[in-house]
Each structure stands twice: as structure tokens, then as C-alpha cells.
Amino acid sequence: MESLRDLGLSSYEDRAYRGLLGLGSGTAADVAAESGVPKGRIYDALGGLESRGLVRVQADREPKRYAPVEPGVAVDRLVEGKRRELERRIETYESGKATLVDRLADAETTADRFWTAAVGADDALELLFERVDAAAASVVVVATEVSSQFEVDREGPVLLDRLLAAIRRGVDVSVLLSPSMFAAARAAVDDERAALTVAQAPFELRVTDDVYGNFYLIDGEEVCLEVSDPLAPDRLFAMLYLRDRGFATRVRDGFDDAWRAAEVVDDL
Known part of the structure; x- marks a missing residue:
């Protein structure tokens, strides 16, 4: 001054x-x-x-x-x-x-179609967290593999906290994991937080071998799709964001089939 x-x-x-x-x-x-x-x-x-x-x-x-x-x-x-x-x-x-x-x-209006991409792990996660924070009705998480740039010990609890905040807003949260991803996520979260999460409603967790890739469905209208580096498949290249009801409906239908056949996890 x-x-x-x-x-x-x-x-x-x-x-x-x-x-x-x-x-x-x-x-x-x-x-x-x-x-x-x-x-x-x-x-x-x-x-x-x-x-x-x-x-x-x-x-x-x-x-x-x-x-x-x-x-x-x-x-x-x-x-x-x-x-x-x-x-x-x-x-x-x-x-x-x-x-x-x-x-x-x-x-x-949500009738239009729009897409964008966040390139790089940091920007990709920032985009994902932004969309989870903006969810008004539902969040679907499907994860079958871990990128070497997505440190479960670090980003996992952060994503979990975002999902819990969404639940407190009344958002339905459904998480579908592969067995290996479930084991990695469970190891990254302490027992108290894990028990608290499973006890939350409306939160549901299931495990299956019948899905591939990592994607996130927001409010049944938006899809965040992780894109791997074609030259290094274990590295996260970008997060593709699509707002397209037709594509989101297809994703939701495929998720619903896998969800019904998945094993329910109700005790950690």
C-alpha cells in the first residue's frame, strides 16, 4: 500500500x-x-x-x-x-x-454436444475432480487399471473425498472396480475411512472382471474417459470429456449390464 x-x-x-x-x-x-x-x-x-x-x-x-x-x-x-x-x-x-x-x-441446456481433452496427468485429474464436484444427480466410476501417473496412495483418497462430498449433496455414487484395482484402492484407504464410505448411502461398490478401461459417467449425460499413451499403455495421456446424451446412454447401458453381474462389496 x-x-x-x-x-x-x-x-x-x-x-x-x-x-x-x-x-x-x-x-x-x-x-x-x-x-x-x-x-x-x-x-x-x-x-x-x-x-x-x-x-x-x-x-x-x-x-x-x-x-x-x-x-x-x-x-x-x-x-x-x-x-x-x-x-x-x-x-x-x-x-x-x-x-x-x-x-x-x-x-x-444439455441438448448440445461438446467434447474437450485435458492432456497430462495433472490436468486430466483436475478435469475429473471438477466434473465430480459439479455432479447433481449421479456419478458412476469404472476403473480396471491404474496409470503409473495416478498414484492410488495420493489421488485415491482425494477422489474418495470428492465422492463423499457428492454423496452429502445427495448424489448417487456407484463404483465398479476390477479385482486388482479394488485391492490397490483398498490398500490406499485406511480402515476407518473405508468403513465410513461403504456405510454411506447412496454409495455402492461392486467388483467385476467384465469391464475394461477407466471412465466416469456424470449425471447420465457426461463421460470422462481416460486415454492411455499408445507408446506407454501404463501412462495416462489425457482425459477425454464428452457431453453427449447418445454416447452417455450407450455407456450407461454397458455399465448396467456389467453392474448387474458384478459382486457386491458391502463389508471392508
Whole structure:
């Protein structure tokens, strides 16, 4: 910060306060002469300083005399005022957030087709977590293999926490794993968290050998599909994101067949 204007003072208020620091104390006329604030504006400037607690006023004599509070006190009071102002703004934003989301959702359409790709493990996982966080109704997770760039010990618990947060929002979560993927995921999650997860509703976990690849179905309309590096199949090359109801329906139908035949996991 270079001046008190950064903390909300007007130019005249800033100049008047600095003028008072030079004077020690003085009348409005003294402050105007010292600071260069026009006489027609000096009372407004001093009134603004007084309302913020930045000057002390000796009102038992005419004309009134003013003295500045110490610079440390002045800055602390201005910062505190800014903090309260920002808190009020945040409260206003928070209280209006749901209404704004509803209004934007009214204009949203999902009939169009759209796709994109996030290349690289970090960007791919960021895209996946974003879509899981945005889920409103359901999340399907199908995982049969682990990329060498997807460290189950690190990313596994993070994905699990995102899924639990979705469940708390009322999202249905279904997870279908291969036996090897189930073993790797189970080893990465502590017993307490594993038991808590299985006890959550609506969370379901099943194991099967009858699926291939890793994909995620969001709200029955979006598919996140992991793409392996063709020259290094154990490496994650990209995450392909598709918003296409027709394709999502095909994916859902294939998942449902495998899901019905899979082994239910209800005790870890």
C-alpha cells in the first residue's frame, strides 16, 4: 500500500490527515493551508476522518481544533474497517449464490454436444475432480487399471473425498472396480475411512472382471474417459470429456449390464 487511499480514504481526506501529522493539531483553516485541501472541502475531509476515528476533536472552543491519531492506530482502524466491509460483501455474495446458480441453471441446456481433452496427468485429474464436484444427480466410476501417473496412495483418497462430498449433496455414487484395482484402492484407504464410505448411502461398490478401461459417467449425460499413451499403455495421456446424451446412454447401458453381474462389496 502506498497511501491511505488504498484503505478507502479520499484524496482530500488523505491530504488532510497528512497535513495534521505535520501540524500536530490545528483548526480547519490551519489544516487547509498545510495540506492544500480547498477550504470549501476541508470540513468534509475532516468529517470523514472523524467518522473513521482518525482524528480527535477539541469541540469546547471556537473554532474547533483537530489532532491526528497515531499512524499505527489510524492504519489499524482502516484495515479493520476494510475487513468488516469485505465480510459484509462475502455474506452478501454467499446469501445470493444459490439464487444466481438457479437463474443460470434455468438458461442452461444439455441438448448440445461438446467434447474437450485435458492432456497430462495433472490436468486430466483436475478435469475429473471438477466434473465430480459439479455432479447433481449421479456419478458412476469404472476403473480396471491404474496409470503409473495416478498414484492410488495420493489421488485415491482425494477422489474418495470428492465422492463423499457428492454423496452429502445427495448424489448417487456407484463404483465398479476390477479385482486388482479394488485391492490397490483398498490398500490406499485406511480402515476407518473405508468403513465410513461403504456405510454411506447412496454409495455402492461392486467388483467385476467384465469391464475394461477407466471412465466416469456424470449425471447420465457426461463421460470422462481416460486415454492411455499408445507408446506407454501404463501412462495416462489425457482425459477425454464428452457431453453427449447418445454416447452417455450407450455407456450407461454397458455399465448396467456389467453392474448387474458384478459382486457386491458391502463389508471392508
